[in-house]
Amino acid sequence: MSGGGGGRTIRVLNVAEKPSVAKAVAGILSKSSQGGMRVRDGRSRFNRIFEFAYTIHGQQCHMLFTSVTGHLMELDFEDRYRKWHSCDPLLLYQAPVRKFVPEDKLDIKRTLEEEARKCQWLVLWLDCDREGENIAFEVVEVCTEANRHLNVWRARFSALIERDIRESVQALVRPNQLFADAVDVRQEIDLRIGASFTRFQTMLLRDAFNLDFATDDRNVILSYGPCQFPTLGFIVERYWEIQAHESEEFWTINCTHNSDEGTATFNWMRGHMFDYTCAVIIYEMCVQEPTATVTKVRQQEKLKYPPHPLNTIELEKRASRYFRMSSEQTMKVAEDLYQTGFISYPRTETDSFSERTDLRAIVQEQEGHPVWGSYAQRLLDPGEGLWRNPGNGGHDDKAHPPIHPTKFSGGQSGWSQDHHRLYELVVRHFLACVSKPAVGAETTVEIDIAGEMFSASGRVILEKNYLDVYRFESWGGSMIPTYTFGQQFIPTTLTLDSGVTRPPSLLSEADLLNCMDKAGIGTDATMHDHIKKLLDRFYATKDSNTRFSPTNLGEALVMGYDDMGYELWKPYLRAMMENDMKAVSIGTKRKAEVLSTCLEQMKACFLDARLNKVKLFEAMGIFFERTSRSGADEQHAVGDVVRRCGVCQESDMVLKRKPDGNFMVGCLGYPQCRNVVWLPGSIAEATVTTNVCSVCSPGPVFMIQFKFRRLEIPPNYNVDHLGCIGGCDEILKQLVEICGTGSRNLSTTPARGRGTATSSSSAQRSNSRQSACTHCRQYGHSSNDCPSQTSRSSRARSQGMNQQSDNAGESSIPCDTCGTPCILRTANTESNRGRKFYSCQSQGCNFFAWEDSLNNSNRGRTGPRANVSSSASNPRARGGRGRGGRSGRAVDTTFVSATGDPISGRRCFVCGDPSHFANVCPNRDT
DNA sequence: GCAAGGTC
Numbered sequence: 001m002s003g004g005g006g007g008r009t010i011r012v013l014n015v016a017e018k019p020s021v022a023k024a025v026a027g028i029l030s031k032s033s034q035g036g037m038r039v040r041d042g043r044s045r046f047n048r049i050f051e052f053a054y055t056i057h058g059q060q061c062h063m064l065f066t067s068v069t070g071h072l073m074e075l076d077f078e079d080r081y082r083k084w085h086s087c088d089p090l091l092l093y094q095a096p097v098r099k100f101v102p103e104d105k106l107d108i109k110r111t112l113e114e115e116a117r118k119c120q121w122l123v124l125w126l127d128c129d130r131e132g133e134n135i136a137f138e139v140v141e142v143c144t145e146a147n148r149h150l151n152v153w154r155a156r157f158s159a160l161i162e163r164d165i166r167e168s169v170q171a172l173v174r175p176n177q178l179f180a181d182a183v184d185v186r187q188e189i190d191l192r193i194g195a196s197f198t199r200f201q202t203m204l205l206r207d208a209f210n211l212d213f214a215t216d217d218r219n220v221i222l223s224y225g226p227c228q229f230p231t232l233g234f235i236v237e238r239y240w241e242i243q244a245h246e247s248e249e250f251w252t253i254n255c256t257h258n259s260d261e262g263t264a265t266f267n268w269m270r271g272h273m274f275d276y277t278c279a280v281i282i283y284e285m286c287v288q289e290p291t292a293t294v295t296k297v298r299q300q301e302k303l304k305y306p307p308h309p310l311n312t313i314e315l316e317k318r319a320s321r322y323f324r325m326s327s328e329q330t331m332k333v334a335e336d337l338y339q340t341g342f343i344s345y346p347r348t349e350t351d352s353f354s355e356r357t358d359l360r361a362i363v364q365e366q367e368g369h370p371v372w373g374s375y376a377q378r379l380l381d382p383g384e385g386l387w388r389n390p391g392n393g394g395h396d397d398k399a400h401p402p403i404h405p406t407k408f409s410g411g412q413s414g415w416s417q418d419h420h421r422l423y424e425l426v427v428r429h430f431l432a433c434v435s436k437p438a439v440g441a442e443t444t445v446e447i448d449i450a451g452e453m454f455s456a457s458g459r460v461i462l463e464k465n466y467l468d469v470y471r472f473e474s475w476g477g478s479m480i481p482t483y484t485f486g487q488q489f490i491p492t493t494l495t496l497d498s499g500v501t502r503p504p505s506l507l508s509e510a511d512l513l514n515c516m517d518k519a520g521i522g523t524d525a526t527m528h529d530h531i532k533k534l535l536d537r538f539y540a541t542k543d544s545n546t547r548f549s550p551t552n553l554g555e556a557l558v559m560g561y562d563d564m565g566y567e568l569w570k571p572y573l574r575a576m577m578e579n580d581m582k583a584v585s586i587g588t589k590r591k592a593e594v595l596s597t598c599l600e601q602m603k604a605c606f607l608d609a610r611l612n613k614v615k616l617f618e619a620m621g622i623f624f625e626r627t628s629r630s631g632a633d634e635q636h637a638v639g640d641v642v643r644r645c646g647v648c649q650e651s652d653m654v655l656k657r658k659p660d661g662n663f664m665v666g667c668l669g670y671p672q673c674r675n676v677v678w679l680p681g682s683i684a685e686a687t688v689t690t691n692v693c694s695v696c697s698p699g700p701v702f703m704i705q706f707k708f709r710r711l712e713i714p715p716n717y718n719v720d721h722l723g724c725i726g727g728c729d730e731i732l733k734q735l736v737e738i739c740g741t742g743s744r745n746l747s748t749t750p751a752r753g754r755g756t757a758t759s760s761s762s763a764q765r766s767n768s769r770q771s772a773c774t775h776c777r778q779y780g781h782s783s784n785d786c787p788s789q790t791s792r793s794s795r796a797r798s799q800g801m802n803q804q805s806d807n808a809g810e811s812s813i814p815c816d817t818c819g820t821p822c823i824l825r826t827a828n829t830e831s832n833r834g835r836k837f838y839s840c841q842s843q844g845c846n847f848f849a850w851e852d853s854l855n856n857s858n859r860g861r862t863g864p865r866a867n868v869s870s871s872a873s874n875p876r877a878r879g880g881r882g883r884g885g886r887s888g889r890a891v892d893t894t895f896v897s898a899t900g901d902p903i904s905g906r907r908c909f910v911c912g913d914p915s916h917f918a919n920v921c922p923n924r925d926t
Numbered sequence: 927g928c929a930a931g932g933t934c
Contacts, residue, residue, distance in 0.1 A: 018933060046934055070932025084927060092928090131932060187930075194929030202928080225929045339934080347933090526931065 009053075009060040013119040013150075015067060015112065015139050017126045019047055020338075020345070022067035024160045025125055026050035029063065029169065031162075042066055042111035049115070056169060064115055068108055071131075072138040073099045075187045077195070084199050085668040086651045090610075092196040093603040097188060101142070109142050116143035122150045124175055127399035128157065130585055133179035140175065158398045159354045182585035185594050189577060190226060193602050197224035197568075200606070201557070204613055209624035213538050213551065222557065223537055226574050227522045229558075231530045232539050233569035234515040236550045236558040238507045245503030251279035251496055253286060255447075255454050258492045261481035266292075266447060266454035266491075272499065282452060283496040289450040290494055294487040296446040302459070303439055304475050306432040306466035308351045308393030309402030312524035313517050315346065315425070317510040322472045323421050324546050327509055327528035333418045334403070342407045343426050347525040348400035351393025357401060359390070359434055365408040366427055375431060375469040386465060390433040397524075404430045428469050435466035438475055445483045449491070456480055506547035519571035520578050552623035560616035564609060640688035642725060643701040647675035653725075655688050655704060665725050677725045678741035680732065682712035689722065696726025706732075712739060 016022040030037035030052035038051040050065040081087050081095040101109045116122065122143050126132035136154060144150055153172035157164045202222045214220045252272040257264045273279040307314070315334065316327040325333075334346035353359060366376040378384045405427045411420055444457040458480030461467075467475060507515070512531060516522055522530050534540040539554035550558070558569045567573070580598060583589035609616075641652040642665050651668040653675065663686045665677040679686070685707040692700040706721045713719075713735060723732045 068932090069934060072932090075929095082928095089928095127932090135932070183931080190929045190931085192929085196928085198928040219927085221927060223928060227930065335934085523931070525933085529930085 009062050010121060011119040012054075012056075012061045012063050012121040012123055013112075013115050013143065014063055014065040014123045014125055014155075015143075016065070017067065017132055017135060018069060019067045021125060021127075021160065022047070022050060022065050025157075025165055026052065026063070026065040028160070028162050028165045029054050029065075042108070043114075044069075044107035044111060047108055047111065049111070054169070056172070061121070064119065065125075066111060066115065068112075068135065068139060069105075071135055072101055072105055072108060072142065074102050075099050075191055077191075080650065083650055084203070087668070089196040089199040089203075090603070090606060092192050092199075093599050093606070097191065099138075112139065112142050113146035116146045116150060119147065120149070120151060121153060123153045123155055123169075123172060125155050125157070127397075129397055129399055130179045130183050130581070132399065133176050134183035136175045137177070137180040158396070159356070159401050161354060161356050163356055164354075178587050179585050181591040182581040185584055185591055185598075186577065186581055188595060189598055189602070192599060194223070194225045196606055197609075198222070200224075200610065201616065205616060205620055208617070208627060209620050210627050211538075211553065211624060213553065221537065222553075223533070224568075225530075225533075226577065227526070227530045228533050228537075228539075229569050230519065230521050230571040230574055231512065231516060232534050232550065232554050233558060233571070234512060235507055235534070235540050235548045236555055236569070238504065238511075239550050239555070242503040242506065245501075247500045247502065248274060249276070249498055249500050250274050251276055251283075251498050253279070253283050253452070253454075254493070254495050254497055255292070255449065255491045256493045257292070257481075257489055259481045259489075262479060263492075264445065264456045264458075264480045264483075266445075266456045269446075269453040269455055279496060283494075285450045286452055286494055290490055292447040292449045292454070292489050292491055294445060294483045294485055295448050295453070296444070297483055297485055298444045300442050300444075301439060301462075302442045303437040304467070305391065305437040306388075306435055306470065307429060307473075308391050309353055309433050310404070310426065310429045311348050311351045311393070311395060311402055312346060313349075313513055313527065314351065315403055315422075316528060317513050318425060318429070318472065319422060320509040320513075320546055322425065323418070324544075325418060325421070326532075326542070326546070327513060328532045329418060330422065331528050333416070333422045337419065337423055337426075340412075342405065342409055342423055344402075344404050344406050345400045346403055348403060349395045349397040349524050350400055350402050351395045353390055353402060353404075353433075362404055362406075362430065363434060366405065366431065368408065369410060369427075372428060372431060372469055379431065379434060386436055387434060388436045402433075425472070428471065432466040432470035435469065436463070438465050438467045439463040440475065440477065443480060445480065449494070506543075506549055509542070509546045509548070512548060519575060521571055521574055556619040556623050557616070559622075560619035561609070563615040563619060564612045566605065566609065568605070568609075641702065642688055642704065643696075644698065645675050646698070653677070655686060678736070679706075679725070680708070680713075680735040680739045681741055682708045682735065682739040684709045691722065693724040693726050693728060695728040696724060701726040708735070714738060 014022070014025070016025060026037060027050075030050070033052040033054060035053050040049050040051070042049050046069060047067045050063075052063050052065075054061045054063045075097055076082065077092065078096045078098055081092065087095065122140065124136040124139060126136040126139070140152055144152070152175065154175040155168045155172055157168040198221065201224060202220070205222055206218070206220055211220055250272040251274075252270075253268045255266040255268075257266065273282075310318075312331075316330050319325040319330040320327060331346065334343065337343045338346050360380060363376050363379050367373050367380070369376065379386050403426055405423070409423060411423075415423075439462045440459045441462055442457060442459045444455060446453060446455045448454075459475075459477045460479065461475060461477045467473060509531065513527055516527050516530070521527070534548075534554065535542060537553075538551050539557070540548050540550050542548050561568045577598065580589060580594045584591050584594055640655050642655055643653050645651050645653050645667040648667060653665050653667050655663065655665050663679045663683050665679065667675040683706055685705075687705045688702050689705050691703040693703055701724055703722050703724050706723050708717065708719050708721065710719055717731065717735065721731060723729045725732070
């Protein structure tokens with residue numbers, strides 16, 4: 001870059017990612033400025049503008065320093081795709097998307113525009129990560145729109161430290177388009193996958209099952225997201241592992257030895273054995289020759305190092321572990337402490353301090369604290385030798401330092417207990433980081449009894465060092481007596497003890513954060529959001545011990561996708577996306593290429609999931625009752641689009657077949673929009689074609705290929721007719737006049753002469769003369785004939801008995817919701833293998849019913865609760881989900897012991913009583 | 927009404 005060094009002062013607009021950075025950088029740069037720094041408000045009350053003079057490469061600059069608050073723009077679908085019923089969710093894989101500045105950011109946008117118009121340069125001070133680069137381009141877009149002549153620069157800084165900042169402003173570079181592209185890719189993929197799957201599974205399942213946890217299940221959203229689902233996956237996987245665990249007995253030999261100096265406990269170096277017989281043989285050998293010989297005595301100095309400097313994930317994990325504080329609450333409190341200046345920025349990946357940080361100054365501030373002040377003093381006293389430069393955790397986001405105290409407090413009056421705890425954790429953690437490790441002396445003694453090796457160890461803490469201030473950690477010490485190599489002794493006790501294997505614990509919040517961190521799910525700033533989302537969505541619960549279990553809903557959803565064979569609930573998808581993003585950011589893959597490949601794959605996956613929706617139904621059916629109502633969502637499943645709705649102007653009109661077999665063209669916006677076009681009742685088949693009517697507007701209006709029933713139309717009309725519902729089709733109008741519409745064919749009274757028109761508006765007028773059904777509020781039938789009044793099972797049952805599909809050999813029933821034939825299929829999942837079910841063949845329809853639930857009047861098999869208690873269909877009892885339990889070990893083995901006595905399995909070795917094992921034998925010590 | 931990512 002060239003400074004120019006001309007006499008003219010240029011105006012430079014500087015933009016940071018957040019107000020605090022704008023203030024900090026402006027503060028640093030204006031320090032030596034002659035006129036000092038002026039502050040004024042922008043249009044947004046949070047984002048103030050700092051002004052001062054500065055010289056960049058000899059160029060006199062009038063610096064204006066302001067900020068945004070994170071992303072300035074949002075990505076969403078274009079308006080016509082934003083309503084849930086506006087389109088088939090499949091379309092969301094190609095629906096146009098747009099970036100825009102949302103309402104609540106318009107103030108910031110106006111400030112940027114106003115200031116940009118008066119400036120010659122724009123310098124971007126966004127965080128130096130991919131998201132920051134993307135935000136930088138959002139700022140560029142807004143600013144260059146207002147002033148095309150702006151010279152755009154990027155400042156790269158690794159910490160808000162004077163030297164860094166002063167260097168970076170003299171070494172401005174151009175913003176990195178590739179970094180921003182990578183984020184564009186992520187945003188678009190997240191949006192399309194999230195919205196399509198969320199709409200799909202919510203509309204599919206919400207109204208089909210009684211979701212007993214929700215007060216109003218109409219408002220429940222069954223969301224899917226590439227971060228929230230893998231997070232749920234971790235919880236479910238652990239839960240299944242626990243369910244699948246089969247406890248197993250094991251045996252171990254323990255030895256103790258009392259001496260004048262105390263007691264040593266020696267552990268069997270084989271650990272434990274699952275084979276009782278083997279364990280007994282070895283134990284007998286030891287008992288026969290019990291003399292122990294010391295084979296090794298090792299003394300070592302051991303160090304216990306203080307933790308690395310604190311980043312967000314560690315803060316959340318430790319607050320959860322030490323205080324049982326949720327990650328969400330931790331971040332809330334940390335944000336508070338940050339806003340009030342007590343701690344540094346709390347969203348950071350960085351766990352090593354820059355060499356330029358004045359660590360001693362931070363310690364110095366704490367010297368006056370009544371509790372840890374004296375420790376801080378010791379740290380700064382060279383005579384104590386307690387100081388140690390902090391370790392490097394290996395993470396650096398290049399934007400923020402590790403979390404550390406920035407202002408002394410002996411406790412503020414307005415602080416909650418959580419504020420006190422968190423501040424204390426941050427301070428003690430920082431003091432620990434710059435302290436020497438604890439030092440211990442560890443002694444290990446190994447002995448040999450009849451060829452079996454045992455070991456004991458003891459530890460003495462020599463110097464506590466950082467443990468003096470970091471009260472959250474401890475380092476247990478235990479003494480053992482002195483032993484010498486070759487020394488021999490007779491053990492005080494030698495026992496054969498039994499134990500049982502235990503399943504792993506449910507995941508704690510710290511475990512969960514760990515899993516997410518390792519798998520790259522979410523960022524330091526969002527991980528707690530994903531966890532909270534699982535609780536908000538009723539996918540998981542957290543107990544008082546901060547341990548997570550899946551709810552029935554969470555388990556059912558994961559099980560459904562798992563049964564489909566998809567790993568949508570595993571972290572691989574996110575990992576793959578992360579790899580692709582990385583590739584885009586370094587230029588080895590192109591943005592468009594990654595987007596199209598990934599979306600193509602996800603679209604195929606979405607289509608397949610939709611075809612296999614029965615798996616989701618099965619899984620949900622295990623935990624929840626089916627509803628008797630057929631919800632509006634289900635009833636108005638997507639059909640082929642005929643035209644845009646002229647009434648609501650928002651949704652599509654689609655061709656549908658009603659339960660009575662008649663056709664109609666209805667608006668997907670139902671029930672908000674009730675626009676409908678009734679068609680003649682004499683239609684046998686109707687298919688939307690790709691032909692567009694050349695007459696009707698607004699277009700396109702896709703024409704429909706009709707096939708009429710010969711005997712129901714006059715002989716001078718063709719059976720086949722390519723028609724239009726836009727109002728231009730005289731033949732269709734005439735047939736409606738002659739045959740009536742399907743809507744009235746349910747009624748026993750002849751419909752002739754009452755149907756009038758096929759255009760939307762006149763159809764509405766015509767319908768307005770009829771009264772709506774009092775049950776379902778639909779027109780076209782009375783409440784006596786309302787399909788929703790007949791129970792699904794009895795209707796489907798009778799239909800199922802009376803109707804057979806025309807397809808050779810295939811049994812079918814008309815779909816309860818859309819009338820399309822439902823083909824009888826056979827389940828092949830573990831839980832329901834061989835069980836028959838009906839599934840609607842219409843791609844957009846969700847109807848599903850077990851055959852036995854339709855045929856058995858007592859519905860015995862279908863009660864979901866019954867399934868839960870049945871081990872055959874209960875996935876919780878399946879085993880094999882996780883690591884799988886071992887099969888029960890062989891018992892009642894008989895062998896002859898060293899003493900010649902027969903010994904059978906599963907009895908106490910000491911007294912022979914089969915009711916207990918040796919470790920609890922009352923006679924053991926005798 | 928949907929995601930995840932910034933941020934107040």
